[in-house]
Amino acid sequence: MTPKTLESGASLPVSASPSGKLGSWLMVLATLGFALVIGVEFINAVFYDPYEDDYFLFRLAGSLSHLEIAPLTYLMFGSLLVVLMMGLPLAFVTGGLGVMYVYLVGDANMLNIIPGRIFPMMTNSDLAAIPLFIFMASMLERAGLIEEMFNVVYKWMGGLSGGLATATILASTILAAMVGVIGAAVVTMGIIALPAMLKRGYDHQIALGSIMAGGTLGILIPPSILAILYAVVAQQSVGELYLGAVVPGLMLSGMYVTYVLIRAKLNPEIGPPVPPDERISLKEKILLLKDLIAPLILVMLVLGLLFGGIATPVEAAGIGSFGAMLVAWKHGAFSIASLKDASVTTAKATAMVLWIMFGASVFVGFYILQGGQDFITETILGTGMSAYGILFLLMVLLVILGMFLDWVGILLLAVPIFIPIVKALSFEGLFGLPAVPGEDVVLWFGVLYLVNMQMSFLSPPFGYALFYIRGVCPPDISMATIFRSSLVFLALQAVGLLLCILFPAIVTWLPNMVYG
Template sequence: MNTAVANTPNPGQNLSGKFWTWLMILATVGMTFAVVVELINIFFYDPYEEEYFLFRTAGMLEDADIATLTWLMFGTLFIALMMGLPLAFVTGGLGVVFIYLVGDQAMLNIIPSRIFPMMTNSDLAAIPLFIFMASMLERAGLIEEMFDVVYKWMGGLNGGLAAATILASTILAAMVGVIGAAVVTMGIIALPAMLKRKYNHEIALGSIMAGGTLGILIPPSILAILYAVVAQQSVGELYLGSIIPGIMLSSMYVAYVLIRSWMNPSLGPAIPKEERISLLDKILLLRQLIAPLILVFTVLGLLFGGIATPVEAAGIGSFGAIVVAIMHNRCSLKGLRDASVSTAKASAMVLWIIFGASVFVGFYILQGGQAFITETILSTGLSSYGILFIMMILLVVLGMFLDWVGILLLAVPIFVPIIKSLTFDGLLGLPPVPGDKVALWFGVLYLVNMQMSFISPPFGYALFYLRGVCPPEISMATIFRSALIFLGLQTFGLMLCVLIPGIVTWLPGLVYG
């Protein structure tokens, strides 16, 4: 009976699905008709005369003011995304359409001028290399070994398995920098172990999601590289600025889990004494972590020491990942092929979004969008911190609906110039943000915001990553509830970074001066 009920179509869902399907069909027919008419105009009518067939789309919006253009561009983008169309092609496609509607055929030359600088930016080459490093370490089975070591070290504590999950996720974040892979992998490895030990579902699920999203913040974060490219910041400085906030958030998660389990042991029972191992065995287990940890510290050390560029460090990391896999007898041609294919797919997705969003946002800024947004925000009369608060809220909300790369390329080019124009004199008598460090400080705040958006109900990506590997008896409502307390901890961590900017700026200032 339950199966029959579960398989019964929901009338509301059917109507919604049919509505969007018919809307997409009508939109496709309408666009095809407009394209055919415009092709007839291009081939058979002089563009400099008033004659045309039925109507002319080129220059249709030439007289539209920037406020109207803002509503049209971003409203159309929102509708297209709600229809389920991929972000990469929606942004690029709409960018081309609006360029043509505002200008003419000659104005389409903006497109290569926006894409070419991205294609020649050497820092972007680090992205596929870091993704390949992550893929090799994952396929070599090193993540399972790492969790096993931390699990045996901390399993004797109340809440030890959840704390071990967070610590393993922190180490994993320093290895991979890819969010989805970390949440899914820890969900597959750590969740069954915690459920077997009768852990509270909210602590078990929350620790996986909160720990898994640390890859957004802790180097070598892919998102940090993209922010540095878009905001024209140093990748090394941004990495250094995100280390202390990353470790701080990880420590807060561990402290919460251990304290709550100590107060109520039934929430996170310790493993039985007969299953625990001696201190000597624990020390011997650490041998399994030596090679991957040396790899991580080598890559980050070369980068922070200024010995290697991000691309060179990523290249060394990729080669080192292969060496580590060989040392653990986990390297094979099939593994190399699979890692290469997954790297190509992930890199292509990121680069297509970069190109599409660059065309869309670049054209909007050229039309005066940056000045319009800046004037609109500054005219609210809010203080610098009030404007920052609005931006933080917008980033979290955008994160519920958009891909993290899309948010960066749509919002950061508009937000960063505004932030640079503001002065942050400190709150509650605490130190101000140095003028030359504002973009760096905002970059780390942005990364923490993206962490928050990933676990924010109802549409945070990490919620659905984890749902895909959860047993069926765990409901989506339970996953939502488990995210809330860790979302609160992230909010507290973000507040600390805002109030005490030295958490972000001290280490880059110490290393780079």
Template sequence: MNLELNFVLPHWLYWSVLLFLPPIMMLMVWRSRRRGARPTQSAEIFAHGEEALAGTPSNPVLRAVEGLSTFTGTFVGYWSLVAVVVYTYEVIARYAFNSPTNWAHESMFLMFGMQYLIAGAYCLRVDGHVRVDVLYSRFGPAVTAALDILTSVIFYLFLLVLTLTAWTFFAQSLSQEQFFFATGWSNEVSFTEWRIQYYPVKGAMVLGGVLLLLQGTVRLVKDIQAFRVAIRRHTGARWPLWGMVGAAVILGLVILLEMVNVIVFGDSPEHLLFTLEGSLEDIGIGTLTLVMTGALLVVLLAGLPLAFVTGGLGVLFIYLVGNHYMLNIIPSRIFPLMTDYQLSAIPLFIFMAAMLEKAGLIEDLFDVVYHWIGALRGGLAVATILASTLLAAMVGVIGAAVVTMGIIALPAMLKRGYDPKIALGAIMAGGTLGILIPPSILAIIYAVVAGQSVGELYLGALLPGLLLSGLYMGYVALRAGFNPKLGPAMPREERVDLPQRLRMLRNMLAPISLVVLVLGAIFTGMATPVEAAGIGTFGALVVAALHGRLTWVNVHDACMMTLKATAMVLWIIFGATVFVGFYILQGGQQFVQELIVGTGLGPYGILILIMLVLVLLGMFLDWVGILLLAVPIFVPLIAGLAFEGVFGLPGVPPEKVALWFGVLYLVNMQMSFLSPPFGYALFYLRGVAPPHISMGTTYKSSLPFLGLQTLGLILCILFPGIILWLPGLAYG
């Protein structure tokens, strides 16, 4: 009997679902709130931030713009639910009915591509775009407002050029001419048998740019208002502050003039007054490297979000070194990311994490582990690391476990007399294991940038992640074993008998089964990481329902958490692909590679040098920025070297070097989160620690675990089988 399914999603139904599902969801959430429903309290790292930001404008036009950003973000945020249904259908159709489809994958990565672009304004509205606040947060209100006004020039430069070039990109998919109302309608469609229209997807790039420009204008008005208030109270010299504001005005006028030159006189050698186009045409690659690096550091330290720093500087250098025609490569660089299948796993895994958190499983997980091993010396800290390891396999969201365990486990350890440095270090080290242990979001992005298999990278990172987890737990157990005052055992009155501990395990059957299902589907090759993420998200909804937490409000919150985190990551990728792509196009990749090879170091010496560079970058930049700036340059260099082993130990097969380096990179990034002075985990935990825990104590607590991470990295270099054994078993 033939049980094959032959359903193909009609185009009209696809667009109808995307248009009409969000209003229905909005209505259900509104009704649920009217009846008094409240969301489950979330850890800070998951907060979706719909609250009004400081300085909400009283002007009705500006309030309308903020409302538009919130509405459009909420609208596309609900699209994540569509992916859960479609990917669940795809897996069932493939394995139950032998009916695999192409339209399921194509419909979803195109949907997510549109979501990424449109959600940028919402992310800016809720202050979700990350910035390097090494110096920025230490300035007074007048200085920060002046810096925000000055750096807004870079923001506008990127978004104006993106919107204008994306308009041409969009219009050409509608028509062979430059405008959608011209003759010669082409109706560009995909190259698959589904043949879906491309112009709505490309149009999302224009819409996303317009929405960001509008929301950015609201933020600029707020910055101007804040500056006017702060400058009156400023007690220091005022002329540098007015100088920054004046520089912003001058730079803004220069940009307007250059736009007039391009639009009005672009095809003529005569210009209105002067032009900066091509003024750095003859600059050498060495000088260009210094100038681009210096500009990047200066604007980053000035506090502009990373996505707009790299995008804006990329536009600037394209125009100064090349010409305005080269700016049209910007949408061409971004569109492949909008249509990248593997990136679809990011919002799905984040959504899965958010739903599991809403189901209250994180607290249950810690409670179960604590009662099983808390009777040991240092047992609470060991339980924290073990719970973080399991949590990493559930969420894959970097930083989520640090904040969550900081809220749950830190008070419990301090209350029971644990040494603060042991308690803090255990939380930070265990909480960052999500970088390595699947389903790591960082591993997905690395695989996309480096052209690696996500499944192989997941398998390769699993044993190093478990190795580090074991090192952390062993260190804590040894320290507490020799000195019980550092980590006292659980008081006898809190201990429970074996039958009660076994009953507690029932609460963990559903989430553990879900993790086994998701990772098992990936590791056995039964499903791609994206399909597994879709199944996992469906399972998370089921788990939330079993725990009585599947409410309209909780689903809404999970969608918005997902949207904020995904938009932040993807907009950084969009900006960096412009900046790094231009640098590589100018020969930057070859220049850096020749510079490193010119040191005369052997393959392992070059590897160590790269690891040190990554550690240094990790002290200042976030993980997405490091990945996008460094990986495209370092991976081709490493892949061309021969690692034949040291001290008589086995080497790395040439075809496995890229995979081996990828996992080493992930281990290195875990180190960056704990590296003083600006490791992100240090500040995640400091934000939820009691006031009497100083930043100095937090720094000191990270050092032993940094040493263990260094040991883990060395072991993975000396014994590459730690990384390559599992992928070899699965893939040969």
């Protein structure tokens, strides 16, 4: 048995503790109850006519068919919240609840909704870009390019007050254009950049905040995995969404850098520069740039093919994956072992994303089939708020969801419901500023959603970036310090979101210029 250590130092089997016994009994009772339900329903299905009021002991199939959409809404999303708070994985919770409510509310024929929702996703070619971009990121990471990239930017910026934090943000921006995976960016930069900043006496909040904020840029800057998923769900062009996210992503990166440099200028002690004897000449800095040539060419090739309409997202991702293997080979990091590790990482990450997609699609698909979409739309539009008031409400809901759910779950649960609401609104501009053209609303809202998801990664108490960085922090840095370090950058992200709302051209200008 697994020992459980007590405060006194003694060891006690888990099953001998009161909580362990209670948990074991609850699991046994739950299993027996579930087996009883399955057995009774099996007997009903085999020996009793489902269309007659006749059954063995009880019949659950269709037992909630009388429910109106309002109580069904509270029941479905309330039960989802409860099981998520119990710590059960979202990938299986949404699908399991979806199937359960299909059975309880509908009939056997309604179970056809499950393959009907999943099969179109399985045949959507754009989704094939996800594993390819994840594989590309894994190969580049194993090639050691992230360390080289940070070293180059560090040497260039280290002489400035706050230079290491600035270098971290700039390196994270380049990294975002290479990988598009948040966890890898935050953890890797935390391992590389955090010790360097702490060694130089950087303020903990500046050091941690710059790593977390820079790492979240991967959600926004192409080739963002989340942008592909949004494009699939919202039936939006991936290329247009990528182009729409470029300017906001660079704008946020510039805001982070500006904040760090101003803070360090006003108070050099929070971000002291590298000592003069460790700095290098301009000639040496220029020579260092050769280390960035291969990855930058690869990024520009992939994004150039995509933005130019020469290749589809899948084709561009395939070229990027092959190019990543060539770059790894050039750096002496390509081997069968590294290829295997990258492939396993890709399979795990892709499986997680797809399982969440399938499960959430069944859950939301059933809810929409029952009239949930019309109920939510009428409820929100019936509040009498203006278009921008409703947009603000949707943004707040996304922030709240971001505190508790992961980004894939939020996308698949919220976006299919939010998109029809946004399409029904006209955004005429605030304070006399330009309006959002009707044909650009879905694109514009998509980028707002991506910026909002950046905020969710930094939002206490459960923002993912907070726990990613906690895993690589020294023990003396408390979780409270990590929370505080996120707040200023969270406010900067909110300002960036507000600018994208007030000035929609920040989002729509580049796609309109390229695609017309």
